[in-house]
Amino acid sequence: MANSSPAKGMKEAGVAITMQRPAQDVFDRWMADAHSPAFAGQVIIVRREGETGFAWRATVTDAGNIEGGTSIASSESSMTAGWKSTMQAPAAGSLMLIELPYMRGTEVRVVLDPDRLKESEKAREAARGELRLSLLRFRQLLEAGEIATVRGQSSGRKGGRDPDGSEDEQQSLKSAGGRS
Amino acid sequence: MKAVCWRGTRDVRVEDVAEPKIINPRDIVVRVTSTAICGSDLHLYNNVFPGMTSGDILGHECMGEVVEVGPSVESLRAGDRVVIPCTIACGGCFYCKQGQYSACDNSNPNPSSSSQILGYPCCGMMGYSSVTGAYAGGQAEYVRVPFGDVGPLKIPDGIPDEKVLFLSDILPTGWMGALNCAVQPGDVVAVWGAGPVGQMAIRSLLLQGAERVIAIDRLDDRLEVAARAGAETFNASEGQVYEFLLEATGGRGPDACLDAVGMEADGHGLMDAADRVKQTLGVETDRPPVLREAIRCVRKGGTISLLGVYAGLVDSLPMGVAFNKGVTFRMGQVRVQAFHHLLLSLIMQDLLRPEEIISHTAPLSDASEMYKLFLKKADRCLKVVLKPGQTRAA
Ligand SMILES: NC(=O)c1ccc[n+]([C@@H]2O[C@H](COP(=O)([O-])OP(=O)(O)OC[C@H]3O[C@@H](n4cnc5c(N)ncnc54)[C@H](O)[C@@H]3O)[C@@H](O)[C@H]2O)c1
Ligand SMILES: [Zn+2]
Numbered sequence: 001m002a003n004s005s006p007a008k009g010m011k012e013a014g015v016a017i018t019m020q021r022p023a024q025d026v027f028d029r030w031m032a033d034a035h036s037p038a039f040a041g042q043v044i045i046v047r048r049e050g051e052t053g054f055a056w057r058a059t060v061t062d063a064g065n066i067e068g069g070t071s072i073a074s075s076e077s078s079m080t081a082g083w084k085s086t087m088q089a090p091a092a093g094s095l096m097l098i099e100l101p102y103m104r105g106t107e108v109r110v111v112l113d114p115d116r117l118k119e120s121e122k123a124r125e126a127a128r129g130e131l132r133l134s135l136l137r138f139r140q141l142l143e144a145g146e147i148a149t150v151r152g153q154s155s156g157r158k159g160g161r162d163p164d165g166s167e168d169e170q171q172s173l174k175s176a177g178g179r180s
Numbered sequence: 181m182k183a184v185c186w187r188g189t190r191d192v193r194v195e196d197v198a199e200p201k202i203i204n205p206r207d208i209v210v211r212v213t214s215t216a217i218c219g220s221d222l223h224l225y226n227n228v229f230p231g232m233t234s235g236d237i238l239g240h241e242c243m244g245e246v247v248e249v250g251p252s253v254e255s256l257r258a259g260d261r262v263v264i265p266c267t268i269a270c271g272g273c274f275y276c277k278q279g280q281y282s283a284c285d286n287s288n289p290n291p292s293s294s295s296q297i298l299g300y301p302c303c304g305m306m307g308y309s310s311v312t313g314a315y316a317g318g319q320a321e322y323v324r325v326p327f328g329d330v331g332p333l334k335i336p337d338g339i340p341d342e343k344v345l346f347l348s349d350i351l352p353t354g355w356m357g358a359l360n361c362a363v364q365p366g367d368v369v370a371v372w373g374a375g376p377v378g379q380m381a382i383r384s385l386l387l388q389g390a391e392r393v394i395a396i397d398r399l400d401d402r403l404e405v406a407a408r409a410g411a412e413t414f415n416a417s418e419g420q421v422y423e424f425l426l427e428a429t430g431g432r433g434p435d436a437c438l439d440a441v442g443m444e445a446d447g448h449g450l451m452d453a454a455d456r457v458k459q460t461l462g463v464e465t466d467r468p469p470v471l472r473e474a475i476r477c478v479r480k481g482g483t484i485s486l487l488g489v490y491a492g493l494v495d496s497l498p499m500g501v502a503f504n505k506g507v508t509f510r511m512g513q514v515r516v517q518a519f520h521h522l523l524l525s526l527i528m529q530d531l532l533r534p535e536e537i538i539s540h541t542a543p544l545s546d547a548s549e550m551y552k553l554f555l556k557k558a559d560r561c562l563k564v565v566l567k568p569g570q571t572r573a574a
């Protein structure tokens with residue numbers, strides 16, 4: 001992993017995951033409702049800023065960097081929802097997409113904001129864990145079109161069904177020590 | 181509706197639960213007409229496979245009639261008869277695109293559970309613990325099937341359930357295990373375990389051209405069924421498997437050895453006692469006497485194909501023997517969707533008759549007794565099919 005990594009800082013606090021789609025598709029989905037310019041490059045970096053916005057920078061082959069900003073405040077896209085719901089603030093970092101040869105998909109590398117590195121190792125690990133889960137869900141959306149779930153399915157638990165994910169149900173599940 | 185719920189070690193009960201509904205756009209809901217108990221269910225029943233929670237609905241081998249489809253499902257409609265693969269696959273990930281459906285990246289809704297135990301998120305499976313996603317299983321009157329547009333195989337009218345039910349798991353499993361033996365003309369293959377999976381492997385190996393298949397078990401009734409399918413047999417309680425196989429192969433050893441027993445194999449002597457203590461203490465999750473034996477028996481340069489499920493750690497594997505012999509290991513969860521069209525056509529041509537192994541058919545309400553029977557292998561029990569909606573004959 002370390003040898004093949006062109007991204008500095010991955011070792012400190014990052015997560016890499018490969019998605020079976022061209023980089024452009026990944027990026028479009030990531031930016032979902034944003035007005036992204038046409039990216040021709042192979043490496044794209046997006047930095048999330050606060051709760052409502054992305055700053056993005058695309059490294060376009062032979063053309064240096066393009067920079068810009070976009071808001072996700074009004075986005076209804078599921079990817080944004082997935083990202084928001086599982087990442088605790090501060091969730092800033094950079095995103096790098098590297099398209100692999102022979103249709104092997106796109107490496108998605110996310111590096112957390114260096115500020116996080118000052119936090120305890122435990123907090124950093126927790127953030128990485130959250131980030132990894134967010135990315136796994138993002139990949140489900142991208143490749144499968146939906147996020148796998150068992151919420152609301154039949155079961156031998158209370159009411160003959162697993163909780164459907166509403167807030168109070170999750171709360172009661174937590175206090176009952178059940179699965180999330 | 182009625183469903184078989186897991187309540188703890190060797191405690192399953194048929195209980196009333198809510199009927200399933202469409203949750204995701206690619207879901208379907210199926211009215212189950214037949215569902216089987218698998219050797220894999222016994223690992224859950226015995227509580228040696230991790231990740232079970234009281235109230236989980238069991239069952240990963242089932243078929244029935246589609247009653248509802250999600251808005252994104254175009255390949256099926258209500259009224260279609262389908263066999264449901266035990267492995268849940270999205271069809272769009274790196275692995276699914278290569279036919280490695282049981283490695284699907286996107287079908288496990290609970291990836292952190294399997295990551296904790298296995299170090300990576302494994303695919304989703306019907307009714308098989310939180311490690312594979314905690315999906316409700318098909319030992320029930322109705323079942324929700326995720327990715328209904330990738331998995332379920334449509335069955336033409338006129339073919340009885342019994343002929344096709346095992347396309348859900350054990351038939352493709354046996355077929356894949358046989359393929360993994362990479363049979364060459366003249367090959368002799370030894371199969372440990374003449375349970376349902378071993379039986380399917382034996383039939384597949386012979387169809388794939390093995391010269392001789394030698395079935396090894398301790399249960400004569402199961403060995404008889406293997407013999408009827410064309411295998412030579414050896415009862416492991418009557419002597420040393422190693423000596424027997426060496427003798428039976430002119431001192432060379434089998435070209436391939438197939439383990440259709442897995443993590444709860446019966447051993448003997450001190451090693452078995454140690455394995456059992458370690459398994460109880462949780463320091464060794466799996467008991468591997470068959471795997472050890474297979475390594476010892478396989479010829480130099482031979483292949484070991486593992487179908488029996490292993491969940492975690494095994495001790496005292498003779499790796500030096502495997503290394504010096506140059507053994508090839510192949511293994512894995514079955515890629516059901518990769519084989520089911522081919523296997524359906526072999527069934528329709530009467531080249532495969534998986535229904536031959538059914539020993540017991542019972543209403544779903546008898547599930548608890550049937551689990552006991554299958555565990556004890558009593559009453560010549562080889563494979564149990566449960567029928568939801570049927571009542572016991574008076
Ligand atoms: N790879 C897969 O995808 C897949 C799919 C289905 C089942 N399985 C696994 O296959 C295995 C077998 O399943 P099954 O339904 O046939 O179960 P089963 O319990 O009915 O059969 C196991 C057989 O192994 C025999 N056995 C036990 N110890 C032995 C030994 N030391 N030597 C020889 N035989 C021995 C038993 O007598 C029994 O007949 C299980 O581990 C199951 O989980 C794997
Ligand atoms: Zn099975």
Ligand SMILES: [Zn+2]
Pocket residue numbers: 269270271272273274275276277283284285286287
């Ligand atoms: Zn997949």
